[in-house]
Amino acid sequence: MLEDQRYILDQITSIIEKEAPDAVLICGDIYDKPVPPSDAVRVLDGFLTSLAQKKVPVFLISGNHDSAERLAFGSQLMMESQVIFSPVYDGEPVKYCMKDEYGEVWIHLLPFLKPAVVRHVFPEEEITSYQDAVSCAVKHMQIDPTKRNVLLAHQFVTGAARCDSEEVSVGGVDQIAAETFQEFDYTALGHIHSPQNFKNGKMRYCGTPLKYSFSECGQKKSVTVVELKEKGTTEIREIGLLPLRDLRSIRGSYLEVSSREFYEDTNTEDYVRMILTDEEDVVDGMQKLRTIYPNLMQLEYDNQRTREAKEITEAQVAEEKSELEYFEEFFELQNNHPMLQEQREFVSGLIGKLKENEL
Incomplete structure (x- = not known):
């Protein structure tokens, strides 16, 4: 999806040019794996370089899929270009001051944390859970409650709605209470793919700029614009993103979905999950449909046979x-x-x- 990512990052760059924000916040995951492919690194490099050339400060934190050490490489050099990465967590508060007509705004960076990392830094603290770890980290941050404070964090806040492409912890052990971040005027969150608010908009997942699983088909991706005025006044709005290729599900019989009248006014280049309702499987169905939908990714059937199989499977599902x-x-x-x-x-x-x- 490199072409799709370049396209959406160019679109975000255009939005940044139009909105002229004081800063851009990127809350992880920056990559989808600790050792990203070189092509992905080049795409990010191009995006950050374009923002640096426009003199737009950028703040980035690592997520659970990132390698904090690799992302922090060269961060001191990049800081001169106002591209600021969160360092590897060592317990020291990481914050930066910005100013506007209402006074100071402090930007606090808190990368994804596991209990073992925080326990190593604060061995005297009793840390047995993700909640303990993040609470401990926030407690040791230097927060001036008289100033406006913005936090970048990458954790799973209790009550957030997940998508299929997100990493899930057994039993929800990674959940963090929203109250953990109550001292901040605004908390920009990464980790969850779907856009959603908490605490009357004081906390927000902006979501991913692209759809990465078919459970996200119905979502509208966007960037979040946050305006901090005098302390206690925060305005939030969304600016929609239009992908080069959408991710969508199509349902119908083989004759229906392969008829010109069905697809002629749609983007057949979209990433597609096809659900056929034919009672009999279509021979070489995937190859035949790809002549119309070249980016067909999944072919499923919804008929009497598959529904009976589903009933058997669901009957076997017990409590957690x-x-x-x-x-x-x-x-x-x-x-x-x-x-x-x-x-x-x-x-x-x-x-x-x-x-x-x-x-």
Whole structure:
């Protein structure tokens, strides 16, 4: 999707030129993996260079998919061009002062945090959860409540709606209460793909600029414009983004979706999930449909056969289970007999060690 990303970043650059903001906030994930491909690095480099040339300050923090160390490389040099990356977390407050006609605005950078990272920095603190870790980090930030304070953070706030393409923690152990950030006049959040507000707009996920899973088909992507006036007054608005190619689902019989009348007024270059309602599978359906929809990504069927299979699957879904219970089911499926007590105790201990390392 490099072409799509260049296209949407050019669109965002045009919006920045028109809006002339005092700063651009990017709240991670910057990349989708710790070691990104070189093409992705070049796309980001071009985007940041264009903003630096326009003298627009940019603040970026790392997300859970990023390597904080790699993103921080060269950050001291880039700071001279007003491109400011969050450093690797070491407990020291990272904040920058900006000024306007209403006074000072402090920009605070808080990259994605795991409990183990914060526990290493503050060994005297009792940190057993993500909530403990983020609360501890915020407690040690230098916040002047008489000034306006803006926070960049990358965490999962309780109550946020996830999408299929996001990383999920078992049991929701990564959830952070919205009240954790209540001292800030505005909290710009990364991590969740869908745009959504908390605390009457004082906290917001702007969402991703592109759709990355079919669960996002119905979303309208945008950039968020935040205007801070006198302390306590914040105005938020959205500016919609139009992708080069949309991501959408199409439903109908093979004859319907392949007829010219059906697709002639649509962008057939879009990324498509096709749901066919034919009772019989279409031979070489994927290849045939790609002659019309070249970016067809998924082909599914919704008919009597698939609905019966779905009913069987759903009947087997039980209430949320522990990691050990899931592993026991997997073991029995693989070996055709249940685990022995000795095996169960070994796996239980191993899961406990893994969870300790994660925290």
